[in-house]
Amino acid sequence: MLRAGMIRRVAGGIYTYMPLGLRAVRKIEAIVREEMNRAGALELLMPAVQPAELWQESQRWTQYGPELLRLKDRHQRDFVIGPTHEEVVTDIARKEIKSYRQMPVTFYQIQTKFRDEIRPRFGVMRGREFIMKDAYSFDPDKAGLERSYQQMYEAYGRIFKRLGLVFRAVAADNGSIGGSGSHEFHVIADTGEDAIAYCPASDYAANVEAADALPLIEQRSEPQAALTKVATPDAEKCEKVAALLGVSLEHTVKSIVLAIDANVEVDASPLTPHGSGGSTPQIWLLLLRGDHTLNEVKLGKLPGATGYRLASEAEIIECFGARPGYLGPIGTPKPVKVFADRTVAKMSDFIVGANEAGFHLTGVNWGRDLPEPVVADLRNVVAGDPSPDGQGALAICRGIEVGHVFQLGTRYSQALGATYLDESGKAQPMVMGCYGIGISRILGAAIEQNFDARGIIWPEAMAPFEVVICPIGYERSEMVRMAAQGVYAKLLELGIDVILDDRGERPGVMFADWELIGVPHRLVISERGLKESQFEYQGRRDAQPTLVAVTAAPELISAKIRAAFEY
Template identity: 70%
Template sequence: MKASRFFIGTLKEAPADAEIVSHKLMMRAGMIRRVAGGIYDYLPIGLRSIRKVEAIVREEMNRAGALELLMPAVQPAELWQESGRWEKYGPELLRLKDRHDRDFVVGPTHEEVVTDIARREIKSYRQLPVNFYQVQAKFRDEIRPRFGVMRGREFIMKDAYSFDKDRAGLQVSYQKMFDAYVRIFTRLGLEFRAVVADNGSIGGSGSHEFHVIAETGEDAIAYCPTSDYAANVEMAEALPPQGERPAAAEAMTKTATPGKAKCEAVAELLSIPLTRTVKSIVLATDSEDTGTQVWLLLLRGDHELNEIKASKVPGLGELRFASEAEIVEWFGTPPGYLGPIGTKKPVKLVVDRSVAHMSDFVVGANEKDFHITGVNWGRDLPEPEIVADLRNIVAGDASPDGKGEIALCRGIEVGHVFQLGTKYSDAMNATFLDENGKPAPMEMGCYGIGITRILGAAIEQNFDDRGIIWPESIAPFEVVLCPMGYDRSDAVRAAADKLYEDLVAAGIDVILDDRGERPGVMFADWELIGVPHRVVIGDRGLKEGKIEYQGRRDTQAQLLDAASVAEVVIGRVRPAKAV
């Protein structure tokens, strides 16, 4: 590729609405341009990287036995009504009507469509297992699209769906996809972790997320440095404290705490550790039969509520935070001084494991400006009936696998694999005839990779003050040739053209910058774009038989013999295929 025939749209400054590094650099490097909120054009240089990601994904999906197809972006509402997600999915589902006033959606995902394919095409156990996948644009109407391709409304996704005759078969298919994802992200050249995750709105019985490790990641990941354990903080189990609960040593006392509504302020006033305080979180559930039920969740003062864990407590599946009016009705006081002793109306008590192990702790007195100190289970409060893991795990906690302590890092989710089971096949009557000639529901798995999101995640992990530093496998070009005075020097032009031809013949993805730009402009453009290998050809160096080479991560350039520069560069780009 010659730069004069390519579109290079670099910018000196990022637009004002670009918030994070990847968004700024993709805009400045001429990879994307905003069309509307969360919707982007992918310019030629950005599309080249996308196609390279897609190629790796396709190769590994095919290697794992998946079969590529293509499903429609616009889907009939009837399928979503069958699955029950027409009502449940929420406003992110873009709904529309055709000219005949029939309802459709712009697909955010394709479980319904692929299940419809399976129920129409698969009749016998002899046709199973099968795994269909596609690479396609999706649309999710995010309430606040931001961060460029990291949280856009339209994005490119690889989604795959496996169908098996039984649970054992699903687990085999799931493991094949898990292993394929490990190969994909390894080949992409990214530092990543596979973590146990929540299934969310997709449903099913088990899942893993694949996260690119980056300080700017939205997700917190708990992992054990001395074992293979890793989980999204939402799913990481906080183990119960070890040993016996300490015996009571203080009398229960109502204590004035004027203006101290937070646990931190109470601990400071009373000169006690924050770990001696207990915070009260009031939730509510609504039922047509029984009306509103108010729940009081107790957590240690230094811990944070994990809403996903709380939602798994029986009865709290449809939880919401109680209103201030409800809090006053049930507790007799506004938030800030709430506790389990002396509530105005009965509440359902759920106690975190850490709190169930505490003694001589401090709770709100259900009276403004007062707390109760020296509270103990079995003496001042009945032993808790419902004890659950309600909190986010923190660094230093015991690892759930018992092999060390937890550490935390940040990650960007770029892939997710789910064991769906029969959630969709039951709802949509996707059955097959088993070995005994009886109908049985298909066991499903689904497996997604955010193709365009990978670009943003890769940049968040690989950049410096000059621009992007692409992993070689997904860089828009592998090598850039920067001739000094290409339009003025016959020797430079001849050497550049010869090197270009040699690299192209060796299968190297190379671009020759023949624009005639000044060296500073050329270097700034290609460092911003992030091409991994740069070769500079100039009259002075050629007279000495030298050509300059520098890797994008190198701090200094090195001089190579002009006669062997092609061989050296090919060896750097393709170490296993060096000539």
């Protein structure tokens, strides 16, 4: 985007949108606005600067973290630069909505947001200042919320389809925003930050953070091996243990030790070691198969997990009598609470640390050698796992999140006192939904999905221009100039978004510039071609140009553009 002249960096994560980039932004906004209006949402515009009092009412003033940019005005009153608008819109609703007869209603806006990212990166996809469409629904009950949610879900599908993007809607975790259910909309791209689990044989799709990891063993086998202590010098990882003992990694179990501190709020990175907060923490031991990885989102949802962190080495030695690398659930000097992933809970004759440096235990079995654990879904799914819908095996792809819809429920309406009078005259909290689309993020995501060595390949719906006319010798040839201006006027009459390159550049420079910019259709006009009554046409994805009659060119391009917009 920088090379193509679409954006210019002002500061880290903050950009100016130049004319070409802004044209693409406006086209995205137009489609989003049309579909929001079609879904019955009402557009408004809320302030970027929000008073701290609203955030204090919702308790997010202290919960949100350093991404929330706080400031004081000249009167030393606290404000924030809004990263989102749940508080403001709920304040509007509590002032404007008094009766169940005024619902359902959905408000939306397209507005600039600011989140003080610690490491802004990936250009407009992880910037600090960004353009977002956010919408908020208000209903009298959960059934109404589900209807509003479905309307927004369907509207999002239409938006991304109209934009010409390959995308998936996936079940997701609600994260810090709260609520009871949500879906993310991901543009599929190899460079995506998020891993998506999906079933090729069905419609199932979920962010790996939220995907249900079923046990990989149907039924636990009876013990076949005796519990044996074996020497495993310098084997602190499951991979080294498996190689040393000549077994599959799937027979090993890894140990992760957590400390649960009392009265400690979870920070943005709960697995970062820190102090115990002045009280004796409870120690948890998590057991996962050696080839699996811990899912921190699922861990955070375990009852009592608030305030969890990685245990310090001193805490580990005190509770297990051994340093990390040789830990296990058998024979711990102090009591620990054991959680086993669903697959580990079905394993038999497995291998764990012996709580002694340089040793592991083989032939370990539940019930015989140690008590039954607390069973929980603790791991990330991997390709080949059974799909939770029972329709086949999961595959993994990468995606860039560009939209997210939440069922918020009453979290904000209760906190801010947004109530209405029901049919019996009784005050009830409004039931809310929240629906976001990253307008500026879509630009980056579309490019990550549509590019080649020469530059961007815009889908027609969001391209700065649909067609570029490249006249060769524009300044010196009256014939070329008249033909270029004539076809330019004709394309405009047909409602086509066209630009005429009248810079007088050499053909190679013109072609390279427009391939970088990514305009979908190019029409080249030259004296040689005109003498044969022909233009040279090339689609941005075409390997070679084709010759087209001068009189047929406008309709040819119009037909190609119409075909691209059929959905």
